[in-house]
Amino acid sequence: MKAGLAALILALLTAAPAAAADLTAPQAIEALRRHVCFSRTWWADPYARLGQTATVDLRLDGRTAYLWSEDLRAIPRVRRWADSYMVVMRAGGPMVTQRSGYNIELLRGEPAYERERRRVYAAQTQRIRVELPATCEPKFDPDTPAKIEMRAAVLASLSTAIATWGRRPARGRVRMTVANFNPDYPETFAVRQDTGEVLRIGLAAGDGRYAVAPVPPGIVATQLRRLIQTYGETKLVTVR
Numbered sequence: 001m002k003a004g005l006a007a008l009i010l011a012l013l014t015a016a017p018a019a020a021a022d023l024t025a026p027q028a029i030e031a032l033r034r035h036v037c038f039s040r041t042w043w044a045d046p047y048a049r050l051g052q053t054a055t056v057d058l059r060l061d062g063r064t065a066y067l068w069s070e071d072l073r074a075i076p077r078v079r080r081w082a083d084s085y086m087v088v089m090r091a092g093g094p095m096v097t098q099r100s101g102y103n104i105e106l107l108r109g110e111p112a113y114e115r116e117r118r119r120v121y122a123a124q125t126q127r128i129r130v131e132l133p134a135t136c137e138p139k140f141d142p143d144t145p146a147k148i149e150m151r152a153a154v155l156a157s158l159s160t161a162i163a164t165w166g167r168r169p170a171r172g173r174v175r176m177t178v179a180n181f182n183p184d185y186p187e188t189f190a191v192r193q194d195t196g197e198v199l200r201i202g203l204a205a206g207d208g209r210y211a212v213a214p215v216p217p218g219i220v221a222t223q224l225r226r227l228i229q230t231y232g233e234t235k236l237v238t239v240r
Contacts, residue, residue, distance in 0.1 A: 022060070022063055023060060023063050023064065023065050023087065023088075023094055024060070025065070025126055025128065028060070028087040028094060029128060029130055031087045031093075031095055031096055031184060032056065032087065032130065033130065033132065034182070035085070035095075035096040035184070036048045036050075036072075036136070037136035037138075038182075038185055038186070040136040041137075041138055042185075042187075042189070042227065044220070044223060045073075047073040048073050048132060049071070049072065050135070050136065051132060051134035052132055053129055053132070054072040054129070055069060055070070055071055055127060055128075055129055055130070056130050057069070057120060057121070057125045057126070057128075058125060058127075058128055059119075059121070059122065059123055059125045063088060063089040064087070064088050064089075065086070065087040065088075065094075066084070066086055066119050066120040067084070067085040067087065068082060068083070068084055068085075068116075068117065068120040068121070069083050070082045070083075072130075075103075078103050078105075079105060080104035081101065081102070081103060081104065082102045082104050082113075082117075083099065083100070083101050084098075084099070084116040084117070084119070086098040086099075090184075091183075092147065092150065092183025093183055093184055094184065095183070095185075095186070095204070096184070097186070097204050100116055138180075138231055140181070140182055140231075141183065144183070146183055147183050149208070150181075150183060153208040153209070153210060154178060154181075154190075154201050154210060155178070155237055157201055157209065157211075157212050158176055158178070158199065158201065158212060159238060159240070161199070161212035162174065162239045166197075166239075169194055173236055173238050173239065174194055174236075174237050174239060175192075175194065176190045176191065176193065176235050176237050177191045177228050177229060177232040177233065177234045178190045178228075178232055178233060178235055179227065179228045179231050179232040180231050181203070183203075186202070186203060186204045187200050187201055187203050187204070188200075188201050188203060189215075189224050190228065190232070191225055191228050191229070193234070197214055197215075198214070198215040198224050198225050199212055199215065200212070200213055200214075200215055
């Protein structure tokens with residue numbers, strides 16, 4: 001009896017970790033809905049049919065989902081438009097890691113269009129009717145260990161970017177207003193207080209090494225600066 005119990009305990013201790021849960025259709029659709037609102041708020045995308053119902057074809061493949069919709073967005077002067085999405089399960093939850101848009105009448109038969117479409121329809125799909133949100137006022141998830149880790153990586157990435165290509169601040173420290181974000185955001189944004197630069201920080205890589213790039217001065221930078229000041233927090237970033 002004791003030998004059998006010991007063997008059972010040893011087997012449990014040495015067993016490989018259980019595989020992470022696969023992505024589900026409701027999770028993928030919720031990630032899509034959240035991405036629509038991110039695009040509306042931070043990318044000023046005016047074309048999503050907010051408050052209306054869209055039809056989405058979805059194929060699940062383990063921790064990845066591929067989605068295709070031809071009525072999610074209404075593009076002026078385009079009769080038929082398709083959007084292709086890829087949703088991936090990450091440590092912080094499911095997130096859209098790729099979105100592509102196509103003018104169907106112009107691009108049907110083009111390699112990129114056909115490749116994206118085959119990716120969705122390569123196997124059995126589900127057709128889902130999706131109620132798009134009516135409004136997209138930003139709502140931020142509470143801090144979780146994953147989000148706290150991402151925030152630390154954002155600040156480290158800003159420090160590295162300034163040290164690499166930015167104007168070095170006096171005494172090696174600079175005040176940055178960093179926008180709040182959700183773990184499924186593809187990017188977040190910051191304003192450098194001493195220069196007024198608006199910076200974008202890509203989060204989609206998922207490896208904690210985030211690329212930072214300046215936003216050219218203009219309407220987009222002005223709109224982002226206003227959002228960052230509204231939804232951001234000022235941090236003191238050390239540049240070595």
